Amino acid sequence: MTVFIEYEDSVSYASLKKGQLPFYCKFNLIKNDILLHHHDYLELSYVINGYGTETLNGITHKIKPGSISFLLPHHIHEIHSNPQTPLQLFCCMFDISLIFESSTDAELGRILLQTGNKLPSYNDLNESEALEMNQLCRTLFNEYQSSNIGKYSVIRSKVIEALVIYARSHSATIHTYPNHLNANKKKSDWEIIQFVHNNYLNELTQDELCKKIDVSSAYISRLFKKLLNIHFQDYIHTLRVRRASSLLLTTEMSILDISVNSGFESFRTFSRVFKKQTGMSPRAFRQTSS
Template sequence: MTNIPEHMDLSDNPKQGPLPLYCGMYEIISTPLHFHEHVELSLVIEGSGTEIVNGKAHRLSPGVASFMLPNHLHGIQCDAGHPILKYCCTFDINILLNTSYDSEWCSLLYKIGSQFPSFVELSSEETKWMSDIFHKLLLESNPTLPSPGRNSIICAMVLEALLRFIRAVSNVQSAETLQEPAIKQPIWPILHYLHIHYTDKVSLESLSEHFDVSVSYVSRLFKQYMGTSFLSYLHQLRIESAVNLLTSTHMSIIDIAAESGFESVRTFSRVFQNLKKVTPSEYRNTQH
C-alpha cells in the first residue's frame, strides 16, 4: 500500500521577510511522500539517495538539481550512511510572474514533470554557479539585516536560479533516457492528474473516461494503493487546500469552498468538520 501523501504549505517553515519564500540548507535522511501549493527548487551538495517525483525515481548526488511544480508528489530516501545535504528554496511562483518576459520561460516551466524531467545533473561549472546563487540568496534573505531593495534582489536571484535550471533541463535531448522506469503502480498517473485537477469537477466517471478504464477499476486502485476511497482522497486534497486558504487569505468561506472544488458551502462545511473536527470559521479563528 502506498502511504497517503502529506500536504505541506509555506507556513510549515520559518519565513525570511515578507515574501512567501523560504530558503535554507538542510540535511535529510528521508522525507515522506508529500505535495504543496508552492514550487520547490533544490540543489544537492553532499550525500546520495533516491528522489521520487510523480511516481518516477531518479538518483540524487552532488550537483543534481530538482524542481517541483505545485502539487507534484515527491519524497526522498537517502542511501544508508549518506545523508543528503542540499539547498532548498520554496516559494510562491507568483512573485516572479510580473515581467514582460514571462512568456519566454513560462511555457518551458510548466513542461517540467511531463515533457522535461524534474531533475538535471549539472556540470561542475553549472553546479558552482547555482550553489553561489543559493549562498547569496541565504545571505540576502536574512531578515535581521537592513537592506533596501531586498525583495527585488531576492526575486532576481530566484529567477536566475530557476532560469538556469530550465536552461539545463531543456537542453537534455531526451528526458526519458535520463529517468529510471516509472514505479510499477498504475495509480501514479491517476494521482498525478488528480493533484492537478482536484479543484475541477472530477469524479470516478471522469477519471475512467480520461484514462480509458472502467469506473470499478479506478475505484479498486484507490482502495488497493491508497487504502481509502476515491471520494475520501479527493476530499482530503480539497480540505487541505481550503486550510491553506483559511490561514493565508481573508477570502470568505463561500469563496474558499468554491476555490477548493466544492459545489456547495454546505457540503464543504460538512466535509471540513468531519476531517478537522471543527467548522471552517472555528479553524480560522484558532490560527489568529
Template sequence: MRGARNAMTHFPIFQDSLRLNTFKKGELPLFITHYPVRSSYPNHHHEFVEISLVTEGQGTEIVNGAEHRLKPGSICLLLPYHLHALKLDEGKPLHKFCCMFDMNVLFQSDFAEVGRWLVKLSDDTAPFYDLPAGPFEALRSVLFALEAEYGSESPGKAGFMRIKLLEAIYLYFRNHPGFAAFDPPAASRPGEWDIVKYVNTHFLDESISLEEVAARFGVSVFAVRGAFKRLLGKNFLEYLHLLRVRRATSLLTATDMSVAEIAYDVGFSSLRSFTRVFKEATGVSATDYRKRHNER
C-alpha cells in the first residue's frame, strides 16, 4: 500500500498533451507543435517520451535538478522518469518544437539500437546538449516536415511520421557528445525488446516482478533474466532498481516529498527496502543525497 501523503507536500505536476486512449486504431500516438513559450512552467513529468528543440530565444531548462542554458539549437530528449521545468529570461519568449510520443514506437525489432540507446540515457549521460549549426538546421527541417505531416490527411500519414520521428531520434543520438558511450546493440531474440519496453513503462508498479513479467510474456524466468543480461548487461532486479533509483533521485532534488513518500511513489513496498537499495546504488542515504544536492 502506498504511504499516506502530507497535504502540504509539493509534488511534481503530471502533465500530458496526449494520452493513449485519445488515439484511434491505426493512428500513431504522437503530438508535435512549434510554438512560442511565453511563461515559465513548473516541475512536471509525462507518461510519454518528449523531444524538444529550441529555435529562437533563450532560457533555462532544469531536468532532474540539473540546469542547462537554452539557445537556438538546444535539444533535449526526456524519458518518463525525467522531471523538468523551464525558466524564461524576463520578458523574452522562447520558440521551440515539442514532440511527444509513446515510447512503444521506438521499441521495434528493426530499430533495436534505438531502444538500447534510450535505456542507456542516465544521470551520467545528459539528456540535453547544443547542436552545431549544420545538425541544427537538419533536425529543424525534419521536425518542420513532421509537424506538417501531423496536420495533414495525406495517404500513408502514420508511416511517414514514423520515418521522420526516427530520423529525428537518430540525429539526436548521432550528434550527442556522449554517443561513443552508447554501445552497439547486442543481438536480440524475438520478443525480448517487448519485455525491456514493458519494464521501462511499468517500473513504478509495486507488483512488478521477475515472475510476473515472465508469466505476462509466456516465457520462463530464465529467458527474462537472459534477455536483460544480454541486452543491457544487468540482471532483471538490477535494472528495475536502476530505474526506480533514477526516479527517486529526481524526486529528491526537484520536490520536497519526504523520503518515505518517494519510496512508495517509485514502487517499493517498504521504506526499509528502498533505503537499502538506494544506498547500494548511490553510496549515500537518500537524506544525504538530498542534502548534498541542496548544498551545491
C-alpha cells in the first residue's frame, strides 16, 4: 500500500485575504487519526486534553496534556488519537516571515530553524510552562476571532511568546549543542524525505539527489520503496501535482504559469502527468470548482 503524504495549502485553508497577517489558529477535537501530511507554513500545536501519539519526520512519541510541538515548513507528521481519551489540540499555522519581522527576534529565529535537526520538534511542558501556554492559547484564539484594533500586532506578540516558551522548554538541551553541525554527518532516511519535500519545486532528479546527499541511486530507490512504496520520480510528480491542484482551485494564475510554479520542466510533461494522476486535464480540473 502506498503511503501518500498529503500536502495542505495552509494559505487557502485559512482563507486569508490581502493585508491579513499570515496566521491561522483553531482548537481541534481529534476523534479520527490525522494521516501523514505536510504544509508550507510553520505549525505550533499544544495538547489541551487527551492522549495519543504523534510522528514527526519518522520519530514517534506519546503526547498528553502539556505536550507541545513545533514544525518547520514541509516537516512530515501524523497524529493518532486515543479513542477513549480523544485529543484536544490548539493549533496555529503561520508564515515563516512572522518570526523574522523584527531584528530583535534574530536569536529566537536561529534557534527555531534548528527544529528537527539540533532542536527536538516536541516537548512536555512543566506545570508552570503549561499554565502559561494554556492562557496564551486562549488569548490567541480570542484575539484571532475578534475585530479589535491592533489585532494582528497582538497576535504576533503572543505567537512570539508561545515560541519562546517552546524554545525555553529546551534550554538545557540547547546549551549542550555544539556551535556547528558536522557537515559530513550522513542524513537519516526521513531527513532525505524531508530534503525532497523542501526541494521538489526545483529541478531534482534522482541522480542529482544522490550527488547532493552522497548516497547511491540504488539506496534512494530502496528508500522510497521501503518508506513510501513508490518510485522516486513518481513521488516527485505526486508532490508537484498536489501543488498544481491547489493553485488551479484557489488562484487565477494561468495554467502555464502553474505548471512552472509547480516545478514541471515543460507544459507537455505537466499536462501528461496531471491527467495520469487525476484522470482529467488541468483545465477540466479547474472547472470542477466553478
